[in-house]
Amino acid sequence: MKNFTYTKIHQDKNSKARTGLLNVFGKIVKTPVFMPVGTRATVKFLAPEDLKKINASIILSNTYHLHLRPGEKIVKAAGGLHKFMNYDGPILTDSGGFQVFSLATTRKIKEEGVTFKSHLDGTKLFMSPEDSIHIQEDIGSDIAMSFDECIPYPSTYEYTKDSTMRTLRWAKRGLDAHTKEDQALFGIVQGGEFEDLREYCAKELVKMNFDGYSIGGTSVGEDKDTMYRMIDYAIKYLPEDKPRYLMGVGAINDILNGIERGVDMFDCVLPTRIARHGTLMTSSGRINIKKNIYKDDFTPLDDNCDCECCKNYTKAYLNHLFRNNEGLGMRLLSIHNLRFLIRLVEDARKAIEQDRFIEFKEDILNRYKFDERGF
């Protein structure tokens, strides 16, 4: 019996929002949770100690990228990903399914699997669902993902159906190939914007009995309403006693809307990417630290934030670091944005426990005055 369980703690009385505990082989993760993304065995610019300080309880890494460099054999020889990167918290690996989407111009999908052209040197490489699972087993992540195709938006019904059916076959093949006892495996619901396909995909995956279920194929260019619909279509067929993971979503309003719909886990590159580009999420809205008005602003980024960056540094200093392209600026803003989202879900958990999640959500959205994009 795998020591991987989800226990629901509290169900919000006015929404589908819920709190829970994920036991990841002895390491506890409170949900809802936001997972920072460390594609290449590092959350860019952050050391594992930084992740502890911002109270990150689980992070992501990536199968495709680690397979290319350094290769799973190296990671395995290092003693697994945790030892390799000196991070002892839970790690979830994405399967490479997102790269089927993001590297679409250079890849070819067949029933057997996907042929990629390495974005590093052009080398052809083939990845089957079984390969993806075996790589993830070698990498030694705590949670592996099924190999899927993240479908672009918009896509026709016909294409979406064919792709979703193939993703289901791939899910089964991956499940059959997976033998590692101390690693959980999640299935991924695809189906695009189509209700019947989402329903079918979710139901078929649930029959296969994965350790958790994720909703994929969102935040690929669709509008917010469509995204929320896709979540609704899928989530009602997912079991209460398994974690639900909304892949690749990290805008503030999207996280809140996801939680409201019963999502437990989120990951997103957004906070770290925009941080590296000088943008931050604050309690008074979004700001770009590179702007001239911050040149002599000696106040913290966000008075309401408890992160290392806000406690110790001024906007003027961060503006200076960005003008000079100093890595410390990127590190400090990454810390801030991640802490911002992690604190958001921490606060959301408290609100759920008190059955006031809806008020909490409305309050945040009104008070923070985020724009359409949600950050």
Added chain:
RNA sequence: GGAGAGGUAGCGAAGUGGCUAAACGCGGCUGACUGUAAAUCAGCUCCCUACGGGUUCGGCAGUUCGAAUCUGCCCCUCUCCA
């Protein structure tokens, strides 16, 4: 004092008769970013009452239908020699 090189938009730097309001880089300003090909990418950057007009390439005066580009004088900078 002598010999040489040179002065182009905020800076650096192309251009040496019309296709040039002037390449390119930097800097500056805007915008984008959602399971990371992203410390990236896109746009703007002489002035204006802007799908048009006005002034530019050290200064002044010329040559020419037409000059940043050719001529003369002047001013300034740098290098080397005294």
